[in-house]
Amino acid sequence: MSTEAIVMMVVAMVVLWGGLGAAVVNLLRQDTSGEPDHTHRDL
Amino acid sequence: MTTSPPDQQERRGAFSSRRVFILAAIGSAVGLGNIWRFPYVAYENGGGAFVVPYLVALLTAGIPFLFLDYALGHRHRGSAPLSFARQSRATEALGWWQVGICFMIAIYYAAVIAYAVRYTFFSVGQSWGDDPEGYFFEEFLRVEGSGITTEVVVGVLVPLLIVWAAVLLIMGLGVQNGIGASSVVFIPLLVVAFAVLVVRSLFLPGAAAGLDQLFTPDWGALTNASVWAAAFGQIFFSLSIGFGIMITYASYVGRRTDMTGSGFVVGFANSGFELLAGIGVFAALGFMAQANGVAVDEVVADGIGLAFVAFPAIISEAPGGALIGVLFFGSLVIAGLTSLVSVLEVVVSAVRDKLELSRLTAVAVVGGPAALVSLVLFSTTSGLSVLDIVDYFINRFGILLVAVVSMVVLAWFVRALPGLAGHLNRHGSIRLGRVWMALVAVVAPLALAFVLARDFLDTLDKPYGGYPGWMLGVFGWGAAGLVLVLGLVLARLPWHRSVDLTPAGSTSHAANDEEEAR
Numbered sequence: 332m333s334t335e336a337i338v339m340m341v342v343a344m345v346v347l348w349g350g351l352g353a354a355v356v357n358l359l360r361q362d363t364s365g366e367p368d369h370t371h372r373d374l
Numbered sequence: 375m376t377t378s379p380p381d382q383q384e385r386r387g388a389f390s391s392r393r394v395f396i397l398a399a400i401g402s403a404v405g406l407g408n409i410w411r412f413p414y415v416a417y418e419n420g421g422g423a424f425v426v427p428y429l430v431a432l433l434t435a436g437i438p439f440l441f442l443d444y445a446l447g448h449r450h451r452g453s454a455p456l457s458f459a460r461q462s463r464a465t466e467a468l469g470w471w472q473v474g475i476c477f478m479i480a481i482y483y484a485a486v487i488a489y490a491v492r493y494t495f496f497s498v499g500q501s502w503g504d505d506p507e508g509y510f511f512e513e514f515l516r517v518e519g520s521g522i523t524t525e526v527v528v529g530v531l532v533p534l535l536i537v538w539a540a541v542l543l544i545m546g547l548g549v550q551n552g553i554g555a556s557s558v559v560f561i562p563l564l565v566v567a568f569a570v571l572v573v574r575s576l577f578l579p580g581a582a583a584g585l586d587q588l589f590t591p592d593w594g595a596l597t598n599a600s601v602w603a604a605a606f607g608q609i610f611f612s613l614s615i616g617f618g619i620m621i622t623y624a625s626y627v628g629r630r631t632d633m634t635g636s637g638f639v640v641g642f643a644n645s646g647f648e649l650l651a652g653i654g655v656f657a658a659l660g661f662m663a664q665a666n667g668v669a670v671d672e673v674v675a676d677g678i679g680l681a682f683v684a685f686p687a688i689i690s691e692a693p694g695g696a697l698i699g700v701l702f703f704g705s706l707v708i709a710g711l712t713s714l715v716s717v718l719e720v721v722v723s724a725v726r727d728k729l730e731l732s733r734l735t736a737v738a739v740v741g742g743p744a745a746l747v748s749l750v751l752f753s754t755t756s757g758l759s760v761l762d763i764v765d766y767f768i769n770r771f772g773i774l775l776v777a778v779v780s781m782v783v784l785a786w787f788v789r790a791l792p793g794l795a796g797h798l799n800r801h802g803s804i805r806l807g808r809v810w811m812a813l814v815a816v817v818a819p820l821a822l823a824f825v826l827a828r829d830f831l832d833t834l835d836k837p838y839g840g841y842p843g844w845m846l847g848v849f850g851w852g853a854a855g856l857v858l859v860l861g862l863v864l865a866r867l868p869w870h871r872s873v874d875l876t877p878a879g880s881t882s883h884a885a886n887d888e889e890e891a892r
Contacts, residue, residue, distance in 0.1 A: 332582045336589040339422025340653075343589070346429060347649045351642035358392075358635040361803045 387549030394554040401557040401712030403644040412648040413655040414676030419604040420595030427605035435818035436609035437641040445794035447624030453723035454618035471861030472618035475772040476720040485752035487710035488533035497699020506686035531753035538745040571701040575657035584660020587670040616777030618720040634802035730870035767850035785815035
């Protein structure tokens with residue numbers, strides 16, 4: 332692989348997978364009061 | 375008599391937690407397109423440089439539009455038509471238009487999953503021999519010229535029946551026990567299976583050459599409008615936005631859930647999986663090119679050709695090919711099933727809301743006819759032609775068109791954006807303000823309208839796929855037109871008397887939402 336291609340692959344990984352990691356961390360740091368305390372009936 | 379919100383939630387069903395909702399939303403977004411469309415689109419549109427327009431499209435159109443869908447469903451607690459009707463009675467037809475599109479997609483999407491089911495098993499014995507292309511078209515599908523036939527292909531009919539049985543079982547089990555529970559199992563399984571496939575592909579000889587082709591940047595491509603259009607198109611089609619799915623799923627989420635934070639996770643998870651797919655597919659294509667002594671660009675393919683012609687060839691030539699085949703086609707089945715369930719849920723949810731049916735009755739009323747039409751149209755020797763035409767037209771002149779129209783209507787005619795932003799800001803970790811409104815009202819509609827206009831002119835200029843005019847008229851323009859007309863007609867039918875259509879805008883809660891947005 333050329334250096335250019337390796338750099339762009341790493342950039343894509345950092346941006347997209349890093350973005351996912353950051354989004355998950357952001358979500359986990361928030362209050363989880365939105366979680367319903369039971370499964371709603373669905374009949 | 376109208377029902378109170380807690381009662382409605384009890385009856386409609388709900389995801390048991392934010393985690394289940396996020397997995398279900400990822401399951402919907404991650405579909406066949408992530409695996410067989412993204413790698414080719416990225417390669418064709420600048421390679422490594424495609425990261426730039428792709429990320430711009432994700433952040434300026436994809437995720438903002440995802441928030442719009444979330445806001446509608448989460449605020450109004452209804453299926454697509456009910457949420458639109460509660461937002462503004464005059465916009466209900468947009469919801470039914472989306473429902474019609476989803477019905478149309480479901481009937482052909484199931485057929486592709488059925489192909490993948492068969493090929494998962496074919497991979498073990500490599501049934502295609504040394505001619506994967508001939509095997510797929512002539513022996514497996516028994517494709518015969520153009521036109522419509524009634525000759526049934528049992529090899530497609532049986533797996534298609536199994537797919538429909540599995541999907542209707544999941545739907546019948548309900549929002550949490552069916553859709554939610556299956557996503558909790560399938561999505562981690564999909565990620566693990568595909569990760570193993572990628573690792574295996576990376577160790578094949580020639581893999582580096584494939585990745586070199588995918589990631590070598592062509593910076594000149596960034597000045598080409600068609601590359602930007604491809605990026606916006608890819609993000610739009612990949613995220614399952616604009617045709618009712620995310621509205622429906624958001625209506626099943628707890629009121630105090632952080633929807634904007636969840637949306638960022640869904641958006642980046644979807645794109646992250648696309649990147650994984652790109653790496654796996656191009657590593658495998660690099661191997662195939664080396665094995666055949668040709669350049670990688672001579673073996674690059676997408677869609678049906680990639681999955682059912684190129685990959686079988688790779689499976690035949692690679693050491694441990696059966697494992698690659700089972701992982702690849704198994705991933706297609708899982709990714710397809712979770713997406714198909716979400717598409718069909720748009721229809722089931724809408725019918726339930728409109729007629730106040732039980733879930734099982736609604737699944738039978740929707741799933742029965744959908745399965746029947748699907749089996750009749752797509753288990754015959756002409757199934758692939760019809761599938762190709764419906765897919766092309768309904769994606770462009772169904773999904774893309776309704777997305778642009780609904781954004782313009784909500785932003786400019788109903789003026790719904792301040793209230794919707796305020797609603798998400800109540801519990802959202804990422805605040806929406808004027809920037810979000812500008813993106814949804816101006817940037818995203820303009821970008822998608824540009825993509826739509828180009829596709830429209832291309833389609834007028836050259837009949838799609840070389841099919842006969844009457845087939846394009848019936849299954850292409852006809853199908854796209856039918857769902858639009860259906861939307862207008864169904865919106866005129868009355869709701870069950872117990873359904874509360876009170877616009878959220880008439881409550882003090884909504885006034886607070888608008889205040890929050892300022």
